Amino acid sequence: MNRIKIIHIADLHFRHNGRLFYSTGKKINNGLILNGHNVLNISDRDVTKQSRNIFDIKGKKFLFNLILENIKNFKPDMILFGHVDRLNYLSLLELKNKFKQIKFAQWFLDPLIKKGPDYQKNKDRFFLKYQFCDGNFITTSPSEIDFVNREKTFFIPNPIDPSIDIYKNYLSEHQFDIFIAISHGQHRGILKKDFTDNRVQVIKKLTKKATYNIFGYKNNPVWGQNFFNELNKCSMAINLSRGEPIKYYSSDRIASLLGNGLLTFIHENYEYQKFFNKNEIVTFKNINDLNKKILFFKKNKKLQKKIAANGHKKAHKIFNNQLISEFIVNKTMGENIKKKYSWMNE
Amino acid sequence: MNKYLIFRTDRIGDFIFSRMITDAIKKKNSSNIIDFVCSSYNANYVRNFKDVNKIFILDKYNLNLMIKNLIAINSEKYDYLIVLDGKRRSIFFSLLLSAKYKIAVLKDWRPFLLLKLFYDKFIINSEVKSQYNNFTSLANLIDLKISKNIDYYKSYRFKKKSKYITPSNFTLLHLDEKWFEGFYYKDFIYMNLNKKNFDLLIKTIFNKFKKPIIMTSGYTKIPILNEIIKKNFIKIKDDEFVSKKYKNRLQFFDNTDFQDLELIVKKSKAVICCEGAISHVSHSFGKITYALINDINTAIFWTNHMPKIKLIARNKISYICKDLKRI
Numbered sequence: 206m207n208r209i210k211i212i213h214i215a216d217l218h219f220r221h222n223g224r225l226f227y228s229t230g231k232k233i234n235n236g237l238i239l240n241g242h243n244v245l246n247i248s249d250r251d252v253t254k255q256s257r258n259i260f261d262i263k264g265k266k267f268l269f270n271l272i273l274e275n276i277k278n279f280k281p282d283m284i285l286f287g288h289v290d291r292l293n294y295l296s297l298l299e300l301k302n303k304f305k306q307i308k309f310a311q312w313f314l315d316p317l318i319k320k321g322p323d324y325q326k327n328k329d330r331f332f333l334k335y336q337f338c339d340g341n342f343i344t345t346s347p348s349e350i351d352f353v354n355r356e357k358t359f360f361i362p363n364p365i366d367p368s369i370d371i372y373k374n375y376l377s378e379h380q381f382d383i384f385i386a387i388s389h390g391q392h393r394g395i396l397k398k399d400f401t402d403n404r405v406q407v408i409k410k411l412t413k414k415a416t417y418n419i420f421g422y423k424n425n426p427v428w429g430q431n432f433f434n435e436l437n438k439c440s441m442a443i444n445l446s447r448g449e450p451i452k453y454y455s456s457d458r459i460a461s462l463l464g465n466g467l468l469t470f471i472h473e474n475y476e477y478q479k480f481f482n483k484n485e486i487v488t489f490k491n492i493n494d495l496n497k498k499i500l501f502f503k504k505n506k507k508l509q510k511k512i513a514a515n516g517h518k519k520a521h522k523i524f525n526n527q528l529i530s531e532f533i534v535n536k537t538m539g540e541n542i543k544k545k546y547s548w549m550n551e
Numbered sequence: 552m553n554k555y556l557i558f559r560t561d562r563i564g565d566f567i568f569s570r571m572i573t574d575a576i577k578k579k580n581s582s583n584i585i586d587f588v589c590s591s592y593n594a595n596y597v598r599n600f601k602d603v604n605k606i607f608i609l610d611k612y613n614l615n616l617m618i619k620n621l622i623a624i625n626s627e628k629y630d631y632l633i634v635l636d637g638k639r640r641s642i643f644f645s646l647l648l649s650a651k652y653k654i655a656v657l658k659d660w661r662p663f664l665l666l667k668l669f670y671d672k673f674i675i676n677s678e679v680k681s682q683y684n685n686f687t688s689l690a691n692l693i694d695l696k697i698s699k700n701i702d703y704y705k706s707y708r709f710k711k712k713s714k715y716i717t718p719s720n721f722t723l724l725h726l727d728e729k730w731f732e733g734f735y736y737k738d739f740i741y742m743n744l745n746k747k748n749f750d751l752l753i754k755t756i757f758n759k760f761k762k763p764i765i766m767t768s769g770y771t772k773i774p775i776l777n778e779i780i781k782k783n784f785i786k787i788k789d790d791e792f793v794s795k796k797y798k799n800r801l802q803f804f805d806n807t808d809f810q811d812l813e814l815i816v817k818k819s820k821a822v823i824c825c826e827g828a829i830s831h832v833s834h835s836f837g838k839i840t841y842a843l844i845n846d847i848n849t850a851i852f853w854t855n856h857m858p859k860i861k862l863i864a865r866n867k868i869s870y871i872c873k874d875l876k877r878i
Binding site: 294295298301302305332336337351352 | 663674675677679680684688691692696
C-alpha cells in the first residue's frame with residue numbers, strides 16, 4: 206500500500222458543534238488516516254459559512270482560493286471530494302487544468318434513483334464533479350445508473366467506523382423492540398412542516414404488538430450522542446430510506462444500525478442479501494412480511510441476538526471504514542485491490 | 552417527442568463528430584425532430600442525412616436571411632437549442648432565439664455573462680478531457696445517452712454513383728490542405744511534402760501495404776501539390792491522372808467532392824490522412840486508418856472515440872515514412 210498525500214474536501218460539520226460527529230465524511234477521513242495517508246482536510250461548508258461577505262456572498266471565491274493555496278503548499282497526490290457543492294463547473298475545470306498530475310475522486314451518498322427524491326438535483330450535484338473525477342464512489346449500484354461510466358464509477362457501502370460504532374446491543378436486554386430514525390436532511394436537523402414520504406407510510410402500518418422508539422415521525426430526529434443513547438434502548442431496527450428501493454442504496458443510518466449490533470430489517474429490493482446471509486440480516490418483501498418477522502424475532506430472543514451479533518461482526522469486517530477508504534484510494538490511483546469483498550466487484 | 556435545434560456551422564468533420572448527439576436524440580425517441588443551423592459550406596453535406604429535418608443557413612453577411620431565419624426558428628418552438636460549434640456568430644444569433652432549454656459548447660471564446668443570462672447551461676470543450684467526454688457531459692445535461700458504438704452513417708444517403716473508378720483493393724492517400732504549410736493552422740507542424748520527397752512517401756506506402764494507391768486532395772488548390780502532380784502524373788481523362796513511374800498502381804483523382812471521397816474511402820483497404828473528417832469517415836467504415844496528428848500527447852482529445860485509429864505525429868516526410876514502416 207503506497208502512502209500518499211490527500212486533500213479531503215468534505216463537510217466535517219464543525220459548525221454543527223458535534224451534532225454530526227458520526228458523519229460518513231468523518232468515517233472516511235478516519236479510514237484514510239488509519240491507512241497511513243497524509244490527509245489535509247478542508248471542510249468546505251464550514252469555510253464558506255465563515256467567509257461570506259458583501260463581495261463574496263456565498264463565500265465560494267474564498268473557498269476556491271483557499272483550495273488553490275492548499276494544493277500549492279501541500280502538493281497532494283489526490284483530491285477527494287465529498288458533497289462539495291460550493292465549487293462550480295469553471296472552478297473544477299480550472300483545478301483539473303492546473304493540476305493535471307493530481308488524481309481527483311468523489312464520494313457521493315445521496316440517492317441517484319430516477320423515481321427517487323431529488324433525482325435531478327442529486328444527479329446535477331454528482332455529475333458536476335463526475336466529469337472531472339478519475340474515481341467516483343457511490344452508495345447506489347452503478348449498474349442501476351444509466352449515465353455513468355462503470356470504469357470510473359464504483360459502489361461503496363456506507364462505512365462503519367469502529368471508533369464511532371462502538372456498541373454491541375445484542376449483548377443486553379432493551380427497553381424497546383424496534384428503533385426507527387428518519388429525518389428530512391441531517392443539516393436541517395428538524396422536520397419540515399407538513400412533509401411526508403414513503404417511510405411514514407411504512408411506519409403507520411407497523412404492527413402494534415411491538416414497542417417502538419421512533420424519531421423523525423411526530424417528533425424531531427435525534428442527533429449527536431443522543432442518537433446513540435436512543436439507539437441503545439432497542440434490540441432491533443428497521444432501515445428505512447427515502448424513495449423506491451434500488452439496488453444497494455441505503456441511508457447512511459444503516460451503518461449505525463448494523464455497526465452497533467441491532468438486528469436490522471431491510472427491504473429485499475435493496476439486495477443486501479448479496480452482502481449478508483439470512484443469519485446476519487433480515488430482509489422483508491412487504492409490510493405484512495415485515496410485521497410477521499418483527500413478531501417472530503420479538504418472541505425468539507436467542508435467535509434475534511445471534512443474527513444481530515453475526516450481522517455486527519460481518520458489517521464491521523466488510524463495511525469497515527479503513528477498507529472502504531483504501532478501496533477509494535486504490536481505485537482512484539489505479540492500484541490493485543488486495544482484499545476482495547463482494548461489494549468491490551459491483 | 553421533443554424538437555432540437557443544433558448549431559454546427561463549422562467543418563464537415565465536426566458535423567460528423569456531432570452525429571453522436573443526433574444518434575442519442577433519435578435513440579431516446581425516434582420521433583424526436585432534429586433541425587440544424589449550418590453554414591452554406593456544410594449545409595449541402597448535412598442535407599444527406601435523412602434524420603435531419605430542416606436546415607437553416609447562418610450567413611453573417613446576409614442580414615435578410617438572418618432575419619428570415621430568426622422568425623422561422625422562433626416560430627418552431629424548440630424544446631432544446633444546442634450550440635455545438637462555439638462560434639461567436641452562433642452564440643450571438645442564438646441569443647435572439649427562444650427555446651425551453653439552451654445549452655452551448657464553448658471553445659476559446661467564453662462570454663460567461665451572456666451565457667448566464669441567456670443560457671441554461673454551458674460546457675467548455677477543454678482539452679482537460681477528450682472531446683468525446685466533453686460531448687458525453689453535454690449529452691448528460693440534456694438527459695441523452697451517447698452509445699459506445701455509434702453508426703455515424705445511419706440514415707445517410709450515399710452518392711449513388713461516382714465518376715471515379717477505383718481498383719478493388721487499394722490504399723487511399725488523402726493529401727488535403729492540412730499537409731501543406733500556409734493553408735491551415737499557423738502553429739501546426741508541417742510535413743514538407745514536395746516533388747523531391749514525394750516518391751519516398753509513395754515507395755513507403757507501396758512497401759507497407761503492397762497495394763495500388765489512390766491519391767485525393769481537398770477543395771483548396773495547393774501549388775506544391777500541383778507541382779507534384781505535374782512532375783509525376785499524366786492526365787488520362789477529366790480529373791483522373793496516372794503516375795508516370797508506377798502507371799495504374801498510383802492514380803490521382805482531382806476535384807472530388809466529399810461524397811466522392813466517402814465512396815472512395817468505403818472501397819479502400821487502408822487510409823492515410825491528416826486527422827479530420829476523412830479519418831472520422833475511415834474509422835466509421837472500419838478501415839485501417841493512419842492519421843497524422845499535431846501533438847500525440849493531446850491526441851486523445853480528438854481521437855478518444857476512435858480506438859482503432861493509428862496515430863502518427865506530424866513531422867518531416869522522412870520521419871513520417873519511418874513511423875509508417877514501424878506502426
